[in-house]
Amino acid sequence: MISSWRKRRAGKRAGKEQARNENGEMELTIPRDFRCPISLDLMKDPVTLSSGITYDRPNIEKWIEAGNFTCPLTNRVLRSLEPIPNHIIRKKIQDWCVENRSHGIERIPTPRVPVSSMEVSEILSKIDIACKKQDGAGCRDLVAKVKSLAKESERNKRCIVNNGIGNVLSEAFAAFSMAAFDENVSVLEEILSALVIMFPLDGEAKGFLGSASAMHCLIWFLSSGDLSRRRNAVLALKELVSSMEDQRKILNQLSEMEGATEALLKLIKNPICSTSTKASLTIIYHMIISYGNEKQVGNKLVNLGIVPLLLEMLVDAERGMCEKALGVLDGIFNTEQGREMACNNALTMPVLVKKILRVSNMATKFSVSILWKLCKNEKKEDGGVLIEALQVGAFQKLLLLLQLGCVEKTKDRVSDLLKMLNPYRSKLECVDPIDHFKGLKRPF
Known part of the structure; x- marks a missing residue:
């Protein structure tokens, strides 16, 4: 009886500290409190719900985004869907990682606090004010901040997009494109690079981006020597022509703008990347099949040498x-x-x-x-x-x-x-x- 009790006690102690793998080698066991109840993996960004249970942030956010409003472990209805960072557990996990680095455990980095809807709304409000004041430098810095937050995590990007960043940036691009162009190149370039990250755009945002001044700006970027400008411009144009709303108007503008067709063809002849080449081909395709005078557009492209260019491309x-x-x-x-x-x-x-x-x-x-x-x-x-x-x-x-x-x-x-x-x-x-x-x- 005593012998049996001692075996059970020894087994529990071994489970808390170490376990042996199939080869008989000692293997480190992750403490139960450090594991996410959903994935059972070591938590890297522990957050606590209103139910008092701690989960790893990516896992619990997927659960909530799937339309669940209960705690996965207790099945209780959550009073709040906003998870709270658990700094105490996170610090304990980091200390445990440091103590066991000899076992090949790397210390988890301190996670960045994700952006909130309130923070995004404040930044967008400031962008709108800077735009009305024609404060190019201030607007550029704010847009750069938004872009940086969006690149930090997919969660940040979703939060920013859901708060209407597309409309704000498109309106700002249209506003600055109407002012002195030479003075606003840097802010326009920053806005365009941020917009490309936030695609797809809704109808209102496309309306701003499809204005005459904004279109002229996009064509100028498309024709300029800067590779990133040209790439972002062609992706923005593709986003515009892929929508059925005002498609004919956009295509008419493109066909009539000086240098637009030549710039699109240049992206095929001297490709930057496969994405920009495909975008250019998509735009040209819509121009041919949707524009009222397709023969005029087709003949122009033929005179620019598109036929042998595409035939050579098709080989491989x-x-x-x-x-x-x-x-x-x-x-x-x-x-x-x-x-x-x-x-x-x-x-x-x-x-x-x-x-x-x-x-x-x-x-x-x-x-x-x-x-x-x-x-x-x-x-x-x-x-x-x-x-x-x-x-x-x-x-x-x-x-x-x-x-x-x-x-x-x-x-x-x-x-x-x-x-x-x-x-x-x-x-x-x-x-x-x-x-x-x-x-x-x-x-x-």
Whole structure:
């Protein structure tokens, strides 16, 4: 009896201090009070709820954000959803980490106190006052502070966004863009860099950012030599054109602004990063398909050399870039000038046929659409474009696509293409297209 009691006592003492792993080596055990009741891991930012239970901040915030209003451990309804930092437990955890550093335990850093809604409201109010006073330096410092807080944690960013930062920054950008531009470049640049972090914007914020003065400022940044300015400007423009509200108005402004199209094309020709290149392609795509005079926009882009540029990009582009580049070409090839430029480029047919069934359903749809437009508008009596398509294995690829299945519109165009290509099959022996089918996956 005494022996059994001693064993239980020894087992409890060992559980409090150390435990042995499978190899028989001594292993450190985290004290129970230092573990989060949700994750059972060592707490790094302990906070206490109104129920008196302490949790690690990230875990309990996820619980509350999921719509729960009770304490996970006691199931009691919480009187307040604002967790209070538990400095006593945090200090004990830090001391324990220091005492056990020989076991490889690193001391947890003292967490920053997250920003509150009241603090955010005060900063936004000060930004609004600085904006009305045209205090560029003061506004720039306040915006920099907001940006710094947002970068500290995802929680801070959500709090800042939920308090309407998008509207305040957009209104400030529009206000300072109307004043002396040379004097306000630094504050405008700071506001724009902060805005990009806070996307997506609501309709009111886009209204401020889409004003004539703000748009001119964005185009100036897009054309300037500073890489970060150009990146932020193109992301802001993409945010504007992706909304259906006043989309036509924004696209009209873009198409008519001097240097805007050239600046967008420059981001494709001399890319800063894949994000900015994709944003530029998205804007150009909307300009082509949504603007009233699409032929004028398309011909302008053709004259600027977009067709060979995109064809070269498509050779080894990743999926997202490939889809966007093909979408732009599909819009441009509605113009006779664009189709003529494509027919005179040796890359056109090999690249388009290769992308069918190789990238995605969207890329296949665009590739078939482009092939259909080029072949349908063939003017040469010898069927130059059609024969070139046959030589790179288009007939076999299209037959396979028909068997695998596709959307109705694409299916109709595939059938048309096969009818157009069939009369020329007897004039040449097609190249063995086996390379096109390597690694082929069904689209469903």
